[in-house]
Amino acid sequence: MGIRITGTGLYHPEESISNQELVETLNAYVEQFNHDHADKIETGEVEARRGSNAEFIEKASGVKSRYVIEKDGILDPNRLRPRLAERSDDELSIQAEWGVIAAKQAMQNAAVTAEDIDVVILACSNLQRAYPAVAIEIQTALGIQGYAYDMNVACSAATFGLKQAYDAVQSGARRVLLVNVEITSGHTDYRSRDCHFIFGDVATASIIENTTSKTGFEILDTHLFTQFSNNIRNNFGFLNSSELTSRDDKQFRQDGRKVFKEVCPLVAKIITTQLEKNDIEATQVKRFWLHQANVNMNELILKLVVGKAVAEADPALVPIILDEFANTSSAGVMIALHRTAHEVNNGEYGVLCSFGAGYSVGSILVQKHVVV
Numbered sequence: 001m002g003i004r005i006t007g008t009g010l011y012h013p014e015e016s017i018s019n020q021e022l023v024e025t026l027n028a029y030v031e032q033f034n035h036d037h038a039d040k041i042e043t044g045e046v047e048a049r050r051g052s053n054a055e056f057i058e059k060a061s062g063v064k065s066r067y068v069i070e071k072d073g074i075l076d077p078n079r080l081r082p083r084l085a086e087r088s089d090d091e092l093s094i095q096a097e098w099g100v101i102a103a104k105q106a107m108q109n110a111a112v113t114a115e116d117i118d119v120v121i122l123a124c125s126n127l128q129r130a131y132p133a134v135a136i137e138i139q140t141a142l143g144i145q146g147y148a149y150d151m152n153v154a155c156s157a158a159t160f161g162l163k164q165a166y167d168a169v170q171s172g173a174r175r176v177l178l179v180n181v182e183i184t185s186g187h188t189d190y191r192s193r194d195c196h197f198i199f200g201d202v203a204t205a206s207i208i209e210n211t212t213s214k215t216g217f218e219i220l221d222t223h224l225f226t227q228f229s230n231n232i233r234n235n236f237g238f239l240n241s242s243e244l245t246s247r248d249d250k251q252f253r254q255d256g257r258k259v260f261k262e263v264c265p266l267v268a269k270i271i272t273t274q275l276e277k278n279d280i281e282a283t284q285v286k287r288f289w290l291h292q293a294n295v296n297m298n299e300l301i302l303k304l305v306v307g308k309a310v311a312e313a314d315p316a317l318v319p320i321i322l323d324e325f326a327n328t329s330s331a332g333v334m335i336a337l338h339r340t341a342h343e344v345n346n347g348e349y350g351v352l353c354s355f356g357a358g359y360s361v362g363s364i365l366v367q368k369h370v371v372v
Helices: 019-036 038-043 054-061 094-110 134-142 157-170 256-277 295-306 308-313 329-343
Strands: 003-011 016-018 065-067 119-123 147-151 175-183 201-210 216-226 285-290 349-356 360-369
Touching (some): 003 094, 003 157, 019 038, 019 054, 065 201, 094 134, 094 175, 119 134, 134 147, 134 175, 157 201, 157 216, 157 349, 175 329, 256 349, 329 349
Parallel strands (some): 119 147, 285 349
Antiparallel strands (some): 003 201, 003 216, 016 065, 216 360
């Protein structure tokens, strides 16, 4: 028997924002901010805001557009955040609603029903509330028995979630539904030239089960790693209202240059070590489904793992979906898998590897099995 990913699902909202739309909004905000604070900017009390352009965004990240939960509020220079109606406690939350849609698709693709599933895990970096767990809400909406819980390892949540799902099946669970719902526009600082373009909203889901009778990706090995760093941080939390502070840091922020310099070689080393441990050459891997944060990071990691010549000859080794979706945090690797799983043939290997705040890195070595 082998523990396999037998089905995946994907949901994204209909509304999308282009780089040009985002830039026009940022520049309008920057012009107004700098005008309103001109005196303090001149004396050095306030730092002037900087505008941007669409060409810079695509060159720096590879991102061309992103799906968002609500477009008009984000593109309003006087608001710069989604405009959402609060739901009552008796209504299904937005995060649970998206999770249910993605889950139903994954369940259909894996040919399973609610009665076949024992565990639901919501693994993501952006939870809509503290409690009750959104995973339990998803579980109830789908009619699944057993247990459910939320977990957060930022952008590595999906791969860490796959490890928890693998362990649950090894411990006796029949099947696990893993859900990754990332409504990232709620924590994006659309005032910041360095951050406003990074994220998009999406939901993914996957079914993990022990089987030899279904086509899927068998999980051969897992490698999880964490190391504390302040280079990616979000200080939003339940103590904010009690803190005596004027710090404006309750949204996503990062030192992108440090992250690039420190994380790329770390990820490459972890993948290389994992492959060596399993006696697999890097050139035997058909697809590397890497975290979809930055195309330049992924290109460098691929070069470090397989060599420059191989990487440049076959860039499809690392599927890129961030051009359409932007950085969808934990869900990025699952979107890449969902979109390109058909490109991997029977017996071929793949690596799902996510990395992000923490620092955290999760690498999952899989092998495709096709059952006719």
